[in-house]
Amino acid sequence: MKTKDHCAYQEKREVKTALTSTPAKDRRKQIARAAYCAIAEKGFEGLRMREIAARAGLDHSTLHYYFEGKEALIAGVMTYMVKELSLGRDAAIPSRALSPRETLAAHFEALLHQAREHPEMFVVLAEIHSRSARDPGIRSVMSRNERTWKKFILEILRAGIRCGDFVPTLDADVAAEAIVALIRGLNFGPPGSIAKAERALRLLMRWLEGAREK
DSSP states (O other): OHHHHHHHHHHHHHHHHHTSOOOHHHHHHHHHHHHHHHHHHHOGGGOOHHHHHHHTTOOHHHHHHHOSSHHHHHHHHHHHHHHTSOTTOOTTSOGGGSOHHHHHHHHHHHHHHHHHHOTHHHHHHHHHHHHHTTOHHHHHHHHHHHHHHHHHHHHHHHHHHHHTSSOTTOOHHHHHHHHHHHHHHOOOSSTTHHHHHHHHHHHHHHHHTTGGGO
């Protein structure tokens, strides 16, 4: 299984690194990565602090020095996905070199790329999102990340409306909510799902450009 093999490889490297002198920032990343892999393999119910410490090559008693509890750990997992796995970003293309339409298209393509390269990421996101419905602390973490994501998309849409990339009658706030909801609801797991997601995002782009009015 790609997810398990990928996580196992990373964890072996991280345990080896943890046995040497490691800055606190890198230790936090190792722990977040271990939690990410645990959720991908076992679901949120399999998230046990003692096991996370073992995966990261740390003593359980020191884990709370880096993360006070599960809420802080989930925030660390979300940060890991955004920064280390470039969730929803294409680091190879500077945003300033792209038009609003191209920036949004690159954002969509980056998500599809991640679905191909790191399918476990969307398993983790689904698990955290499902848990957030019952856990106010986790819901707060998800809400903060979604606000940041929506703001990013909203800025692209508003710039696109101003320059003519997107239809002038578009309600940017409603469109940003719709984009977040659509992507969050896409299922990247089953065979053929990425192709379906790609078609859905292509249709979404046509809607933003005003294809429905032609």
